[in-house]
Amino acid sequence: MAGLQLKNIRKSYGAVDVIHGIDLDIKQGEFIVFVGPSGCGKSTLLRMIAGLEEITGGEMYIADRLVNDVPPSQRGIAMVFQSYALYPHMTVYDNMAFGMRIAKEGKEEIDRRVRAAADILQLTQYLDRLPKALSGGQRQRVAIGRAICRDPKVFLFDEPLSNLDAALRVATRIEIARLGESMPDTTMIYVTHDQVEAMTLADRIVVLSGGHIEQVGPPLELYERPANLFVAQFIGSPAMNVIPAKITAAGPQTTVTLTGGKSVTLDIATPASDNGKTASFGIRPEDLQIATDDNFLFEGTVAIVEALGEVTLLYIEGLVDGQPIIAKLPGILDIKRGQQVRFTGDKTKLHMFNAEGQSYRA
């Protein structure tokens, strides 16, 4: 089984610890995406899997084999970077064949693999071209094709789309999703900053911060049931609104008083010992609605209106210090700056976190 097991994996550069003990089981064929803020250790972790960075502590298994001291070329992995690094004087065909020629594969086998990879990536018509006669997206597909030809057990991607413009990113992302489906036994590990890539490509997302794992789960599970405030505000765009609150009645249902004085009862259980404690109340911008009666969650003055056509974003200032509450409402609205608006929210989509930032729902 070409899965991966990371057991208490650590990385230090001199006295600086950057990865603090990662435990992760990845099944063969899974598409795993690493996300997290800049500097959280995504690339370092990926490079340790690839064998490009030494592992300071812990054990890394690929296909049940301890690989801590195994060189990159013997790990059965292939890596695709943001810069595609193609040989400019070689055709697409030769670029893809190069690694296999070095490895002294037979001519027929090379031809079979290059054509199969070109077919998967829709590159067949470009096989005789030089890289300079390709678009950025096509070049990145050649780099992916070159990796496919190595027939890896594990495919690693380090932000492969970040040099592409918006339209090409979408097209190439869809190619990568297809690739994942057409190679169901190949494990894929993908690092990105891009929420949409993470949500659409991943079987499971690994959210990292400060060199440790915050949560691992399928994209919609992280969206619907974030384990803590960090994940709640990292997954989803614009980020989840968080309003400071106080628990005024703990129990199987919980009443909280939000900053601003309004009380809300939620279908979220809290222990009696948390009665009177501070908490954070969370609601996603897209789960807010304009209230048409007195049964509202909060009221505020609209500071900014962003009409995007398909949705309108309203920024409500003054409720939480230093940050606006954002509402994302469908369609075009007749709401102006300065207007006082009341909001309500879908009761089943409310979130609550304790004083340490852990979700009461997870």
Ligand SMILES: Nc1ncnc2c1ncn2[C@@H]1O[C@H](COP(=O)(O)OP(=O)(O)OP(=O)(O)O)[C@@H](O)[C@H]1O
């Ligand atoms: N050679 C090095 N020496 C010292 N510290 C390093 C070295 N390489 C990386 N780091 C530190 O390790 C941490 C993790 O870096 P890494 O590149 O893995 O982050 P990342 O999550 O991939 O960030 P980004 O999203 O910005 O690419 C950072 O704080 C970085 O400054």
